[in-house]
Amino acid sequence: MAYRRILLPLTGTAAGEAALHTAVMTARIWHSHVHCIHVRVDARDVAPLAGEGLSGAMIEEMMAATERESGDRASRVQALFNRFVDGKDVVLASSAEAAEKADAATLSFASVAGREEDLVAQESRLYDMAVVPHPDAGEDVSSSDALHAILFDSGRPVLIAPRMPPASIGTRVCCAWNGTAESAAAIAAALPWLHRAEAVRILYSRDYQRRGPDVKGILSYLRWHNITAEAVEFQPITREVGAGLLGAARDFNADLLCMGAYSHSRIRQLILGGVTRHVLENADMPVMMCR
Incomplete structure (x- = not known):
């Protein structure tokens, strides 16, 4: 089992370039294909504003401005x-036939118009994994439509690239365990990485544990898959579980962290914060999430 098809919603930012490096690095490991997709804003989405009391001329002007901005952004991504x-x-x-003949990591690119969260979520269902850029510094992570669309509406794992291209990925892997269905799905999705890794560590904490099997259960599960892992308990840092989790992963020199995402509803997580949000905003290593 391997990750044969990888989807990358590409942006024209530094974070987007780092994600492209990360996706291609991953593809070289698995001899897989990376399809880069850029979703342009459809100016016709502005039309419903006509019901908000705006004149026809104002709507046309807004549509033209949207078209120009979308075109400029698409040009940057293509460049x-x-x-x-x-x-x-x-x-x-x-095509799959062309990629098979290449016998190497391959790339393709497409630019399409529409609603990014809809198109990306639907497309990613046909891929083994999606790679998304890390939110830019100062950007509210909750505004990352592509990331949340894939997490909540694709049934596929998401690899969040770090701000800078990593030196390696998947040689020393940490998995966060708290007994939830989300953490179980993340470890199942990460099994190819875990088989390949030189060292695997399961990170757990009493402050992180939810209702479900404890860490001994997941260690037993991994042994059935011929994966040897050690379990290490971590402590929150300044009462922040996410900070403790990231600190423990860094102490292990991990180049990949796998974890479940949003054990509670997205709305509750965004209001209260949470481990997922902290890791998304502060991770400096690739993070594979599943929900």
């Missing part, structure tokens, strides 16, 4: 992709 392809030893492929 980033082209620079990456020109500067790297990568193979372009548009």
